[in-house]
Amino acid sequence: MEKEVKDFILSMADSSMILGQRLGEWCGHGPVLEQDIALTNIALDLIGEARNYYHYLAETEDLHEDDYPMKRDVRAFKNVLLAELPNGNWADTMMRQFMFDCWHYYHLEGMISSKDTRLAAVAKKVSKKRVII
Numbered sequence: 001m002e003k004e005v006k007d008f009i010l011s012m013a014d015s016s017m018i019l020g021q022r023l024g025e026w027c028g029h030g031p032v033l034e035q036d037i038a039l040t041n042i043a044l045d046l047i048g049e050a051r052n053y054y055h056y057l058a059e060t061e062d063l064h065e066d067d068y069p070m071k072r073d074v075r076a077f078k079n080v081l082l083a084e085l086p087n088g089n090w091a092d093t094m095m096r097q098f099m100f101d102c103w104h105y106y107h108l109e110g111m112i113s114s115k116d117t118r119l120a121a122v123a124k125k126v127s128k129k130r131v132i133i
Contacts, residue, residue, distance in 0.1 A: 001060050007078055009119065010068070012107060013053035014079035017069050019100055020046030022087060031090050042097070045126075052122045 023043035030036025054065040082100055087093045111123035 001057075005116070006057065006060075009053050009057055011078040011080070012111075013050045013057070013068065014077045015083045015100075015104075016046040016053070017050035018077070018079045019083035019097075020044070020050065022083065022085075023093070023097070025087055026093065035090075039093075049122070049126045052125070056118055056122065 020043045023039050023046065026036065027040045027043070028036065030039055050069070051065060054068045057063075057068060058065040080100075080103065082096060082103070085092075085096055087096075108123045108127050112120055112127065114120045114123070
């Protein structure tokens with residue numbers, strides 16, 4: 001696998017994993033039960049997406065998928081900085097989520113037409129779950 005492709009996949013995976021962890025911090029603390037549950041489900045979807053990317057990379061390099069998020073130095077992560085922002089209040093979190101979803105949507109759309117069939121399959125699967133309002 002080319003270094004640029006690997007870096008791109010790591011960027012998608014790391015961004016989804018870190019934002020999923022951030023959103024998970026809201027679990028049990030949302031302003032309304034339905035919003036709390038919805039945000040927790042989005043967090044789980046993002047972490048699941050990251051696992052798909054890590055698993056794909058692990059197969060190409062004969063590693064375990066946990067090696068990527070757990071055994072790398074913090075400086076080796078390639079996530080977008082938006083994913084790292086603190087949650088702040090509910091409105092801050094919703095705005096961060098909207099901005100991330102816009103970025104995420106266009107990257108997934110591009111990945112769907114990838115020549116890499118495995119990457120395209122992951123993008124199609126994720127796109128079915130993600131809806132931008």
